[in-house]
Amino acid sequence: MTTALRRYPVLIALCLAALFMVVPFLVVAVNAVKSPAEYSRHGPLSLPRGLYLDGLKDFWQRVDFGRKLVNSVLISGSVAVLAAVLSVLNAYAVGIGRIRGRTWVLAFFVLANVLPQEALVYPVYYLSKQVGLYDTRLSVIIVFTVIQAAFGTYLLSSVLGRFPREIIEAARIDGANAWQVLWRIVVPVSRPTLGVLLVFFFIWTWNEFLLPLVMLISNDNQTVSVALGVLQGQRLMDATMTNAAALLGVLPAIVFFLVFQRTLTRGIAVGAVK
Amino acid sequence: MTVTVEEGARGTRTAGGRPAPAPPRGTRTSYALFLLPGALAFLAVVIVPFLMNTGVSLTDWQGVGAPRWTGLANYRRLLEDGEFWASFRHSLFMVVAMAAVPTLAGLVLAAALFDFVGKHFGDRLAAFLRACFYLPQVLPIAVAGIVWSWILAPEGGSLNALLEAVGLSSWQQDWLGDPDIALYSVMGVMVWVQLGFPLVIFMAGLQRVDPQLYEAAELDGAGWWRRFRHVTLPQIRPEIAVVLTWCTIAALKVFGAVYVLTKGGPGGATDVPSYFSFTTFFEKTQVGYGAAISTVLTVIILVLALAGLRLQTRAEDAEEGGRA
Numbered sequence: 315m316t317t318a319l320r321r322y323p324v325l326i327a328l329c330l331a332a333l334f335m336v337v338p339f340l341v342v343a344v345n346a347v348k349s350p351a352e353y354s355r356h357g358p359l360s361l362p363r364g365l366y367l368d369g370l371k372d373f374w375q376r377v378d379f380g381r382k383l384v385n386s387v388l389i390s391g392s393v394a395v396l397a398a399v400l401s402v403l404n405a406y407a408v409g410i411g412r413i414r415g416r417t418w419v420l421a422f423f424v425l426a427n428v429l430p431q432e433a434l435v436y437p438v439y440y441l442s443k444q445v446g447l448y449d450t451r452l453s454v455i456i457v458f459t460v461i462q463a464a465f466g467t468y469l470l471s472s473v474l475g476r477f478p479r480e481i482i483e484a485a486r487i488d489g490a491n492a493w494q495v496l497w498r499i500v501v502p503v504s505r506p507t508l509g510v511l512l513v514f515f516f517i518w519t520w521n522e523f524l525l526p527l528v529m530l531i532s533n534d535n536q537t538v539s540v541a542l543g544v545l546q547g548q549r550l551m552d553a554t555m556t557n558a559a560a561l562l563g564v565l566p567a568i569v570f571f572l573v574f575q576r577t578l579t580r581g582i583a584v585g586a587v588k
Numbered sequence: 589m590t591v592t593v594e595e596g597a598r599g600t601r602t603a604g605g606r607p608a609p610a611p612p613r614g615t616r617t618s619y620a621l622f623l624l625p626g627a628l629a630f631l632a633v634v635i636v637p638f639l640m641n642t643g644v645s646l647t648d649w650q651g652v653g654a655p656r657w658t659g660l661a662n663y664r665r666l667l668e669d670g671e672f673w674a675s676f677r678h679s680l681f682m683v684v685a686m687a688a689v690p691t692l693a694g695l696v697l698a699a700a701l702f703d704f705v706g707k708h709f710g711d712r713l714a715a716f717l718r719a720c721f722y723l724p725q726v727l728p729i730a731v732a733g734i735v736w737s738w739i740l741a742p743e744g745g746s747l748n749a750l751l752e753a754v755g756l757s758s759w760q761q762d763w764l765g766d767p768d769i770a771l772y773s774v775m776g777v778m779v780w781v782q783l784g785f786p787l788v789i790f791m792a793g794l795q796r797v798d799p800q801l802y803e804a805a806e807l808d809g810a811g812w813w814r815r816f817r818h819v820t821l822p823q824i825r826p827e828i829a830v831v832l833t834w835c836t837i838a839a840l841k842v843f844g845a846v847y848v849l850t851k852g853g854p855g856g857a858t859d860v861p862s863y864f865s866f867t868t869f870f871e872k873t874q875v876g877y878g879a880a881i882s883t884v885l886t887v888i889i890l891v892l893a894l895a896g897l898r899l900q901t902r903a904e905d906a907e908e909g910g911r912a
Contacts, residue, residue, distance in 0.1 A: 321704075321708055324700065324704060325705065325709060328697070328700060328701070328705060328717060329717070331697070331721075332717045332720035332721060333720075335720050335721050335723060335724060335780065335783070335784075336720050336723060338735050338736065338739060338780075339723070339735075341739065341746050342735055342738075353744075354744075357744065357749045358744060358745070358746040358749050359746060359749050359750060359753060400625065400626050400629065403622045403623070403625055403626055404622070404623055404626040406619070406622050407619045407620055407621075407622040407623040408623070410619070411618075411619020411620065411622065412619075413619050413620045413623065419623070422630075424893070424897070425890060425893065426630065426634050428837055428889055428890065428893040429634065429638065429886060429889070429890075430840070430841050430862065430882065430885050430886055430889055431841075432841075432843075432861075432862050432865045432866065432881075432882035432885060432886075433637075433638055433641050433642075433879075433882040433883060433885070433886040434633075434634065434637040434638060434641065435866075435869065435882075436641060436644070436651075436869050436875055436878065436879060436882075437636070437637035437638075437640040437641050437644070438633070438637050440640075440651070441636075441637065441640075456629075456633065457633055459629070460629045460630055460632075460633040460634060461633070461634075463626065463629070464630075464634075467626065492618050492619060492622070496622070517726060520728065521726075521727075521728040521729060523728070523729055523730050523843065523844035523847070524843050524844065524862075524866070527847075528870065538728070539728040539729075539730040539731070539844075540730070542728075542730050542731055542734055543730035543733065543734075543844065543847060543848050546730070546733060546734045546737060546848050547847060547848060547851060553738065553741075553744055556734060556737075556738045557738065559734055560731060560734045560735045560738065563727075563728060563730070563731030563734060564727060564731055564735070567726045567727045567728065567731065568723075568726075570726055571719075571722075571723060571726045575719060
């Protein structure tokens with residue numbers, strides 16, 4: 315009895331803390347479905363008296379949100395796949411090929427991974443203008459493929475470093491060349507890790523802000539993050555519109571979160587403790 | 589499926605130092621070919637831009653025409669620029685909000701969820717609470733900024749409305765518009781954003797701690813605090829090192845949150861190096877000076893990353909030594 319009495323306050327405190335983390339999401343959802351009149355009469359804390367979806371619709375049309383979603387999916391999806399391929403190629407040389415100087419190669423990828431984008435952004439902006447890639451989605455795809463692959467190489471190299479060598483040697487004896495070993499044996503066996511990487515790359519790229527903000531200036535090319543960030547920065551939105559923006563920005567993240575919850579929370583542990 | 593990954597990730601730390609037999613010489617060169625696309629891509633996207641940026645930091649350049657060589661003039665100017673020093677001072681506040689506080693809170697929460705909720709109320713509840721804390725981490729920072737700048741708005745903002753509803757109108761503030769408060773408001777938002785990361789890492793770390801250690805400590809009559817102090821903390825030292833390093837680096841890089849929440853204002857009260865270099869590049873178009881700011885930031889981050897890697901290796905060695 316005494317222990318039970320001591321247990322519940324702690325649990326309640328933890329639940330309250332968890333609630334505090336989630337409340338901003340709830341407040342946004344509640345206010346995104348209120349009409350402006352209702353909002354100004356009852357303020358942000360009242361429960362909605364009905365479902366008012368015009369605010370969301372207006373916002374969707376005004377910023378051409380569908381287009382932004384397509385851009386984000388296209389960019390994040392391409393980056394996830396391309397960066398995974400690049401990571402596999404790099405990690406194959408480092409982890410399985412054990413090329414000379416691999417420690418240095420790895421150290422380089424680690425440093426490239428922590429490098430602040432501020433130190434790259436102006437030259438990338440300038441060079442992409444020179445080669446005609448400025449304000450194209452391709453430019454962002456190229457840059458993030460490389461940046462994400464720095465992390466992927468680092469993680470995959472250590473995973474592949476412990477790849478059972480007997481399997482590879484057996485395949486080599488059977489006459490498979492390095493290329494065939496990679497695609498027929500190493501990649502299929504490493505699928506779980508590659509899955510985690512794809513999810514990470516997708517979400518990280520989806521959430522990127524600085525480089526897409528600089529590189530994608532025309533409305534037609536902007537990602538969800540950039541479009542919303544720029545709108546907010548202009549301070550032109552009223553309360554209903556802000557909430558519509560926030561809700562539409564939050565929803566994809568919640569979807570990813572639910573779909574990838576297991577992969578994400580476990581995968582993050584993989585990334586942290588190499 | 590994920591189990592395989594975890595196993596793998598765990599194995600490295602013990603197997604890391606032991607090299608497997610190397611393939612014969614000829615094949616090594618053919619393996620090096622696989623690095624070629626990656627090497628070229630890195631050259632174009634990371635190395636060349638980085639060297640250019642460093643080079644430009646030694647010049648006076650508006651982004652058009654030929655850069656004019658000025659040597660270290662930009663760096664001398666930095667040392668006397670109050671805005672520069674202020675931005676780095678604000679970085680220290682960000683380190684508190686994004687590394688120190690989340691790590692401490694994450695440790696306590698992870699231990700509470702793992703050792704207390706998991707044990708007495710079931711793993712599912714622990715996992716659910718963990719998910720709640722982690723949720724802000726998947727949110728794009730731009731969106732988190734929109735959510736919070738609306739909650740913290742002086743008029744019609746939920747926080748002020750809430751304060752009024754509970755009779756604390758005198759506590760109402762212009763949370764992001766008052767230069768004395770804005771930095772603390774941004775810090776609060778960053779704690780909210782960052783907390784889930786250490787929590788998830790620490791909980792994963794706790795899962796590999798031998799449960800017998802806890803049982804033994806409990807049998808010896810150790811209370812929650814002593815178990816935390818003498819079992820939990822020493823066991824997850826590598827994770828603590830990783831989290832502190834990553835979060836400190838993330839804190840130094842903060843850009844999106846400041847851009848969306850305050851644009852560095854009011855009156856530079858929340859300016860950070862990253863935002864400072866961005867405005868210097870693209871608004872003031874003093875490219876040379878912006879490059880100098882970002883170069884200083886890069887050097888600090890690289891030094892921290894190297895120190896963090898060493899800290900992590902030491903913590904792992906210590907942990908393995910302690911286990912053996």
